[in-house]
Amino acid sequence: MQKYLRLLNLRLDVVVNDITGLAIIDTICKGEKNPETLAALRNGNCRKSATEIAKALHSNGRTDYLFALHQEYDIYKSLQQKIQQCGASIEELIKSFINADENKKKLKTDAKPHKRVNKNAPQNFDLNQIAYQYFNGIDxxxxxxxxxxxxxxxxxxxxxxxxxxxxxxxxxxxxxxxxxxxxxxxxxxxxxxxxxxxxxxxxxxxxxxxxxxxxxxxxxxxxxxxxxxxxxxxxxxxxxxxxxxxxxxxxxxxAIPYSPPAQYEFLDQKRKRKVLEMKRLIHKFNITTHDLGLQL
Known part of the structure; x- marks a missing residue:
């Protein structure tokens, strides 16, 4: 789609980082050529203004490239539908595994809004909750x-x-x-x-x-x-x-929760490791205090 947009002189790739909002492309495929009309369909989070986007949307009107863009857009929609079907099948399979165990069905975890769901992650089910049940209460x-x-x-x-x-x-x-x-x-x-x-x-x-x-x-x-x-x-x-x-x-x-150390104590850790090494050597070679020249 980006290739045929460039050939049509519609440089969305210059003013927009991600074109998968698709409102503008959908309208282009329907035959709209007015740059201002197309720019008004931009996402509200877009950093570029409608005026800046309109400057990049002056089409050369090539009908052959428009036809090819329409074909690619139809393929994209078909693939997105297949991905949604795949997500539904994944959900059904995982839930059948969880529903077979009554203990797993009762498990509940806290929501994690800070874990952002990107566009490639399954959208139709709560993977946070399902994963908590799937892994027997391990978050x-x-x-x-x-x-x-x-x-x-x-x-x-x-x-x-x-x-x-x-x-x-x-x-x-x-x-x-x-x-x-x-x-x-x-x-x-x-x-x-x-x-x-x-x-x-x-x-x-x-x-x-x-x-x-x-x-x-x-x-x-x-x-x-x-x-x-x-x-x-x-x-x-x-x-x-x-x-x-x-x-x-x-x-x-x-079956242990995640508990990272709050602080590091490098010297204490090294000391413990060295003490263990010395104990092993003393036991291995049967070393006494007399051999070390220590007076207790």
């Missing part, structure tokens, strides 16, 4: 960055039963190809690159990680910024996507 939408597309990808690619087949969250991240594949020979690490390959869930998690980068002062956004500062944005997206995969798997399998 995955509480995780920052996780949106409707992430939930749909998780349901369609693995589901609840699929997540439980992974013994650990690390194995789940490795299956998604978000973890490094260490090649070791003779005790020496030859390489530790992330394997190539992708799937829909990995793409959805990386998109969620990219959205997290725009948040301010949250657990995952701070993690993203620390990695990006040291290793760059590409590495930060992969690392955050892996962290999301681990969080989601543990929440579903272990």
């Amino acid at each position: 995955l939408m509480a995780v920052e960055g996780v949106g409707h597309s992430t939930i749909i990808a998780l349901m369609s690619e693995v589901g609840v039963d699929g997540l439980k087949k992974f013994d650990t969250a690390k194995w789940f991240a490795r299956w998604l190809r978000l973890s490094t594949n260490n090649r070791v020979s003779g005790g020496r690490v030859l390489s530790h690159k992330i394997p190539k390959g992708s799937n829909r869930l990995k793409i959805a998690l990386r998109n969620a990680a990219n959205a997290i980068s725009n948040l301010k002062d949250t657990h995952l956004s701070n993690f993203f910024k620390r990695i990006a500062f040291r290793r760059g944005r590409a590495a930060a997206i992969s690392a955050t996507a892996r962290k999301l995969a681990i969080i989601i798997r543990d929440m579903v399998v272990k």
Whole structure:
């Protein structure tokens, strides 16, 4: 449609970022040529004024291009109808799974108006409520960055039963190809690159990680910024996507809510880790206080 609009000298792409409002295109296909009449159909949220839009809508009147635009518009409407039918089928399938369990039917969650529903997400059902019931009362939408597309990808690619087949969250991240594949020979690490390959869930998690980068002062956004500062944005997206995969798997399998730490205590964490390492060494080599030269 944008191609034939340009050929008709209707430069909507210059003055409008998203043409899927379609009121102007629908009127053009019906034969309207007056720029002012067309510009008056602009969305109320449009930043450009009607006068500015009218300047970009002086058609050259080519009937062959208008016919082709009408054909593309009909195809677009047909595809949108198919997408709506697909959304209705998804809703029916998920609800049949939920209705088979009386405990799931009773579960209710809070509305999340801050989770925006974009134009590509299912419009005809409340995915927030359905996901809460589907995952047995685990509110995955509480995780920052996780949106409707992430939930749909998780349901369609693995589901609840699929997540439980992974013994650990690390194995789940490795299956998604978000973890490094260490090649070791003779005790020496030859390489530790992330394997190539992708799937829909990995793409959805990386998109969620990219959205997290725009948040301010949250657990995952701070993690993203620390990695990006040291290793760059590409590495930060992969690392955050892996962290999301681990969080989601543990929440579903272990039935625990999302509870990010309010603050970091790096020195205490390092101290605890070092103490555990020393205890293991002492136990392994049977080290005594006499060996260490300590006097108690």
